[in-house]
Amino acid sequence: MSTVQVTNLTKEYRLRDGLRRTTLRAVDRVSFDLLPRRTVALVGESGSGKSTIAKLLTRLERPTSGSVEVALADGTPVHGSMYRRQVQMVFQDPFASLNPFHSVGHHIARPLLLHQRTSGARQTHERVLEMLERVNLSPAELVAARRPHELSGGQRQRVAIARALAPGAQVLVADEPVSMLDVSIRLGVLNLLARLQREEDLAVLYITHDLATARHFSDEILVLYRGRVVERGPADAVILDPHHDYTKLLALAAPDPERLGKVVAGEGAPDRASIDNSVCYDHHRRAWVHVDEAADAADAARRTRAERTGGGVAAGA
Amino acid sequence: MTDTQSVPAAGAAAARPAPRPGPAPAWRMLLPTMTPWLATGLVLVGGICLFGLLGPLLVGDPDAIRDVGLQGPSGDLWLGTTQTGQDVFAQLAHATRGSLQIGFLVGVLATVLSAFFGIYGAYLGGAADEAFSLLTNVFLVIPGLPLVIVISGFVPRESRGLWTIAVVLALTSWAASARVLRAQTLSVRNREYVAASRLSGERAWRVIVVEILPNLLPVLASQFVFAVIAAVLGEAGLSFLGLGASGSATLGTMLFYAQNGFALPLGAWWWFAPPGLLIALLGTGLSLVNFSIDEIVNPRLKNARLHRRRTRQAARAAKGGAR
Amino acid sequence: MSARTGGSTPRPPIRSTEREAVLSVRDVSVVYETEEPVTAVAGASFELHRGEVLGLAGESGCGKTTLAYAVSRLHQPPARIAGGSVVFHDRSGRDVDVLGLDEEQMRRFRWAKLSMVFQGAMNALNPVRTVGAQLDDTLRAHDPGMDRRRRRARCEEVLTRVGVAPDRYRAHPHELSGGMRQRVMIAMAMLLEPQVMVMDEPTTALDVVVQRDILREIVRLRDEMDFAVVFITHDLPLLLEISDRIAVMLRGEIVELDTADTLYRHARHPYTRKLLGSFPSLSGERGAFVRTGVLDQQQEETA
Amino acid sequence: SAGSSDSGDSASTLVAYTGQAGDYQVNFNPYSPSDIGGRGLIYEPLFFINKTAADAEPKPLLGTEQSWNEDGTVLSVTLREGATWSDGEPFTADDVVFTYQMLLDNEGINETGFDGAVAKVDDTHVTFTWPEPAYTSGPDVLSSIVIVPEHIWKDVDPAADVLEEPVGTGAYVLSDFKGQAFTLDANPEYWGGAPKVAKVRFLALSGNQAGADAIAAGTIDWQTGPIPDMANTNENFPNYDTGSVAQNQMVLGACANAALGCEGPQTDPAVRQALFSAIDRTQLNKLAFQDTAAEISPTMALTSTQAETISAQVEPKVAPATADPQTAARLLEAAGWVKGPDGIYAKDGEKLSLTIEVVTGWTDYITAIQTIAAQAKAAGIQVEAAQSSWNEWTDKRFKGDFELAIDSLWQGPAPDPYYLYSYFYDGRMTAPVGTKANGNNWSRFSDPAVDAALDTLQKLPPEDTAGRQAQFDVIQTAVATQMPYVPVMTGSNTSVWNTAKFSGWPVDGEQYAFPAVWSDFDAAEILKTLTPKAAG
Amino acid sequence: MNYLLRKLGFYAVAFWAALTLNFVIPRLLPGDPVDILLAKLSQRGAVVTPETRKAYATLLGGDTDASLPSQYLTYLANIFRGDLGTSISYFPAPVTEVIAASMPWTVVLIGIATVIAAFLGVLLGAFVGWRPGTWLDSMVPATTLLAAVPYFWLSLVLVYVLSRVLDLFPAQGGYDVVLSPGWSLEFIGSAVYYGFLPALTIVLASIGGWLLGMRNMMVSTLSEDYVLTARAKGLPARRVLRDYAARNAVLPSIAGFAISLAFVVSGSVVTEQVFSYPGIGSRLLAAVTNNDYALMQGVFLFITLAVLGANLVVDLLYGLIDPRTRAR
């Protein structure tokens, strides 16, 4: 049981444009908490900074400013290699996230060995099989010996989940885990994730641009637009009662079979140029918050938290 | 195939598995499919290597002279004699060994260099990558042989041994490979399994060696083969100019002596032609092998090769269907 | 099914079923002559009516693209049309046996009567030629007599139609965003006012919001110009929204073909039902999702 | 631009290849080391001496008569009247005095080591004076020094300046210069009358192979250097013939003198003699020299023109034609060498292994070394070749940084073995290893008896054959027993010439000059003698 | 614009690297070139003053008085003044003069041969790639064989067959020496005639690389979506080949010009030697055999400079051909 507290996370990329250098703020002061058994969904269009947050969280990139703090159930902060053990990730492309040169077993055995979860080949192997069983891959013995390209996309994604959980991760970042899978198996994988989450008390960050699954799979939704959170709140509230223009736009864009023949020529497209990402609607507070305000609040909350070392603090804002 | 067309990373297309994954192990992906070209190449290369390895053990003394020079080929002396009555065939065996030796040496050195600058630089990224790739590009545009000649000119003959020449040839020939490797590494590096293994806490060298390197093996193999060809040719050129490694017998020195002894004007083709042909055949063989390796690197090439057979099959089937 | 706050616009009447056919596909089979031949399309038949949007849905690899290529005879050698017929019913009343045309006739037929927007159309533009040049050569190939000025005018006209500023005529593809490129491709497909447009996943690579814009554009143009569209995608909810009729493909066969509405509410084939079930509804119930108990807990904590 | 030079009657144009590798860089300063050739054609010495003849009667050029005084200290020369420089100025005694004085003033260009005094007697007479008898200096003074015009050369730095427009008295004048070739025209004002060969063109090619190709293509008329299958030149190239004169003693010169710092097995005379015996000269001649080389005497006197000077005390008189491994073994074992298990001799743990330095591109020598290596191996001596550039090779020889070097010794200005001995065996003309020898004695041989004999020879008039022979006996005994330069064979300089276009080549019966393109004064004689065949 | 600046920047760096390499090589390698050079110079009759020694020391190293950085600066200053010392094998001509005399020959020979080889290779490659699997494909191994033959061997064989046996072309030289170099038609004709065999060698030996590269790119390009689109648009096959397939496939060949040029230059050095061609390659070899270090260095520098220049031109052209470069 671990919690993650993300405070004013910011990431700037330096872009080189010939001789000029510009900075791109891919993520701008984003704060949220990940709690055990709870799923937070990040939604937003392409390039809104979703994957960047995932990378920051998993320490594949260093934040420009802001903090990500992981604490165990007893409040001990997590550092170093412990961090890697605690926070793991499931990638988008099941074809690219497994190395075609290694067997399925190898993919799971490596983290086990690296984090000293098991010792000795026998124990490791048993543990690998156990992990595979847990993600519904059976017969595990057979699957472990196979190579990724002998598996279907859904099976691969399950291997990826098993790998993420192998070091004993308590926090799972799933970056569009099903968007590359065939429609008919997406639900299976999401349900598997949900089951594991319940069984292992995982904290999950679910990244997607599919509003429908975001709504059903998560507890809280953060809508990201150009690096900033523009709307946040309980899943149903955000989807069924969007406040921010951008969220409305997204909701409108999502196909909904309930609205047969919705796409008509006359349908007016909201003007994206007018969308403002400096304010955020917070459904918990039922109020509009300016980013600067939210950032200050997050900072303050962080300081209090630091004083009370280990005290549970409410999510951002 | 997946149902999405999100733009794949450059080169990722190559990594996409076949439509219908068979039960073949992954390492099979690294093996080229057998084609007549590959078979020819392997036979050529294998034959020449065997000749270079075993030949010297079987032939007589290549330096022994006979009273009559420039004898044509005969049952006794398969490729006749040189001007000084030396057995050309025996010399060829020794020279082949020498050339292969230097080719292999340079191949290894150049591959190691290119792997270092190409893979390591690309893996590290940032300033290191920029510096490495700048260096690579600079080495790329500086013409190799003139540089080698200049260096050979400065190195006194006594210290111009096999290794010196090999090192110099390697130094001037790694850049092109490094550039290719860099591009490949960049595409592999961005694949998610590399990120995944970094996430599991793997060390950098292990990520490079275990996760990235296998994907680059075909490229490395291709670059190695290419480096060997270039080295054999380069060494032959240097030796022909009298700037080769001192005291080593290679196909280049053989040609040097043949030229020296007016082999061609005297019609002694058996002395002049075999070394050159052997170089050409070795080069061709290696290139043919390389074609097949290229097909692994770029599967579209393989498709193009299969194209004809399939067109024929389709045409045949169409005819059969029409009847 | 709970109602969406925004309210749904009324569905336009299903008009096409009563209309005449523009394309008749009968029992088309396509075989890939590989080591073990693969029958990618097995006896597919459908009729496309003038001005309708026919959706083609199905899982990855079921043969959607193959079928689309076969219809316009763009399949590449390992593929072979093993049987069936494709007949195009021209507006002039003439019937064209597409599979029987020779090379030159086929060349003229393509694009003029039937155009395509390809899967991954982002890459369908030559990156080193200007958008204008690529539009222009299409006109030139089909109407050699047309002078340069008129061609230019026509190109700018179609660009404007799809919502791309005509001054982008001189732009190179990389200077356009993905959505704009897709629009240019649609403009190109309309250039010769074909009667049929085949769109193979034209929006898959695009962002949801942009995708929406494009779909809207397609529907609008269809309404304006009255061409028939074969719209291929694996995204069933999307198809349900835009198509008049939907064909569901499974392993090379069309297992169900019906109007969108009927298909959604009264799907007969189990596979269709399975497909439909895989999509949680945005505004509806959780469906197959199993998530319990967590929500309340959170509510307590935030309170 | 110049357009094409005057079309030039190609029938009377002789194209020669000197062996120059790479393009010419213009410089017609005959005293510059980078003089590009044609020196004897443009400039002339006082006399010409035919080294290929047994007697050395100087042939008049700018000088008409010459004589020594009684004690051999004064050489008087009568000059030609009526000769003019190619710029029209008359040739005078002042020019002669100027030239010789210039040599005395510029040590760097005084290659022949002229050390007398020059004086003008009158307009057609000059004298050369030495403090001591200097008979042996005569030929050099008379025939090796080209006379240059004072009116031009008084402003020239003879060591460094480049002359692009040479002015001489010779039979030819420069007509046209290009990097790939330069052309000389017959001098219409030549005192001896304009030669019949109207034009001579010197080509630059990349080396022997290119020269052979050019002969095959018929693009050159005269070349000195190896061509393939020389014995059958007439069949292979019907228009061509070869001529060769054995004049150069090919040797494996050793860094012989341990006292001067030489190191290696070759410092042991027994090794050098064993090597001498190990060579199978018949085989060597066949394989490396196309049977054109001639026998050699261990005394180094030419067996053709200098046979009568060969000492009776030296045995054998001529190097054996076949290998004599027994003798080699005997010599080596007597000197303490022991044959090792690999068949190679060794002494005190040091293997009898020798490296022979050779210049890259000297094709016949490279082949010769290969052959000698195989022959020596049979006699228990390991020999290998080391190729390097000419400069590097020269450097090594003069610094003593070598074991053996293959080269040929050369003759003096007259057919007299004295010159060769004084060039190569004079112990005072050498230097310790590491410092450059100031003479040609690169083997660093040194024997006081030889030095004394050389001094004596200088003072003996040429007519005193008996007196001279006594000295030769001393020298030749030392030369043959010490063998600092291991005699290989006498090399021929083979020339190939076009007999279809020109007649009058110096063939066997009429050896009026040494037939090598690069031998400037001989070439001048030949060109003056030749006649174009098809005048039309 | 950015592209231009970046390219110019790169070539400036590459040029500087070549200069530095030139400076470093003699200092890194064993041997004492300055002494050898000066000894030769004095042999040749030049007066070796302390200044001469210093000049060569800055060029070739061995000057122990000055610190390395100051030597380096003097070296650069000398180079930019065009002072590369005196050639000893062509004494007393300055190195720059020797190079200036031979450079045009090489530039023209290699330039024309490379252009021809590239043009033919690309053309053939385009056709082979356009119709994969036809008999044309067998050209690929054939040209591979040609590419694997050593340049000098090929040229010797060509000389033997075409010049000696058939007597079609002169075997040596750059022009008929009867003519004077100049812009006369006769001279140019002769230069072309004489240059034919060397050029043929270069073309034969290098065409394979172009062909193979083009073919492979062609194959890749043909499976691009835009080629399919072009076909679907009903464009005539010829137009698809020209405007869509070949047009795009040729770009990497052009971008890879650097590699091929460096290769060709290397091969031509040896070729020139075989043909006694008055170009810079034979000068380089002459310099090496004569230990003419100053000339050696100068020639190397000039060859590198020429290759860099050619590549710069190609790169700038490339910027025009491939619009994508302008954007990035």
Ligand SMILES: Nc1ncnc2c1ncn2[C@@H]1O[C@H](COP(=O)(O)OP(=O)(O)OP(=O)(O)O)[C@@H](O)[C@H]1O
């Ligand atoms: N390594 C990088 N260097 C520079 N810019 C980057 C880098 N990675 C991401 N970006 C930029 O940061 C922004 C956010 O990218 P990110 O990948 O987080 O988007 P995303 O929301 O995950 O989009 P998608 O839905 O397409 O995956 C984009 O504008 C992207 O171009």
Ligand SMILES: Nc1ncnc2c1ncn2[C@@H]1O[C@H](COP(=O)(O)OP(=O)(O)OP(=O)(O)O)[C@@H](O)[C@H]1O
């Ligand atoms: N070139 C080919 N050679 C062999 N088989 C092929 C080839 N192309 C496609 N196939 C096979 O044909 C079948 C249908 O492929 P097709 O591309 O038509 O599917 P699709 O429905 O368009 O899939 P997607 O949704 O992924 O685009 C698949 O099983 C595929 O493996």
Ligand SMILES: [Mg+2]
């Ligand atoms: Mg992302």
Ligand SMILES: [Mg+2]
């Ligand atoms: Mg498809």
